[in-house]
Amino acid sequence: HLEKKWISIALLVVALLVAIITIDAFFHGVNPPSKVETIDSAKLHLSKEFAESNLGVQLDANGDIVVRMVAGRYSFFPKHIAVPAETKITFRWVSMDVLHGVHIPMTNMSTMIVPGYVAEITTSFPKPGEYPVLCNEYCGLGHNHMWSNISVI
Ligand code: CUA
Structure with missing residues (x-):
């Protein structure tokens, strides 16, 4: 179905964003503040x-x-x-x-x-x-x- 296709695309985009955040955190040292x-x-x-x-x-x-x-x-x-x-x-x-x-x-x-x-x-x-x-x-x-x-x- 068309819906399934778009759900897969949306999940792929989410996975891509999580991957970018992970790469930034572990390889580029970009992190949110660990303490306030x-x-x-x-x-x-x-x-x-x-x-x-x-x-x-x-x-x-x-x-x-x-x-x-x-x-x-x-x-x-x-x-x-x-x-x-x-x-x-x-x-x-x-x-x-x-x-x-x-x-x-x-x-x-x-x-x-x-x-x-x-x-x-x-x-x-x-x-x-x-x-x-x-x-x-x-x-x-x-x-x-x-x-x-x-x-x-
Ligand atoms: Cu702009 Cu300080």
């Missing part, structure tokens, strides 16, 4: 002292690289950082105002930055060079100028 972590946006002050003590590239207790960055209209802070290539790096993003997104071409970095939540993504940069950090969620009139950059050395 909140932060009080009112406590995010971009004073010089705050930025120097809390933001940027740091080593955690295990010696892993952790990068803390804040998204705010219309940039990512710190404006510029440097990290090593081919190294596992955990990024922790927060927003100081509205919903932003972050996309770094050539990596698996693509996530929303929802005010009040920490967006944690682990990635690595395939080779040295300059990587742009772009906002990919419309956040206001300056959205298309919202970017920063990362030097990978």
Whole structure:
């Protein structure tokens, strides 16, 4: 019957989508957040002292690289950082105002930055060079100028 044919096609499409999600998860490292972590946006002050003590590239207790960055209209802070290539790096993003997104071409970095939540993504940069950090969620009139950059050395 015609119905059976279309049911098979629909099931094939579902199977294809599940396959794409599976491949992204296991081979490209694209995953939903494994835990939901909140932060009080009112406590995010971009004073010089705050930025120097809390933001940027740091080593955690295990010696892993952790990068803390804040998204705010219309940039990512710190404006510029440097990290090593081919190294596992955990990024922790927060927003100081509205919903932003972050996309770094050539990596698996693509996530929303929802005010009040920490967006944690682990990635690595395939080779040295300059990587742009772009906002990919419309956040206001300056959205298309919202970017920063990362030097990978
Ligand atoms: Cu921030 Cu668009």
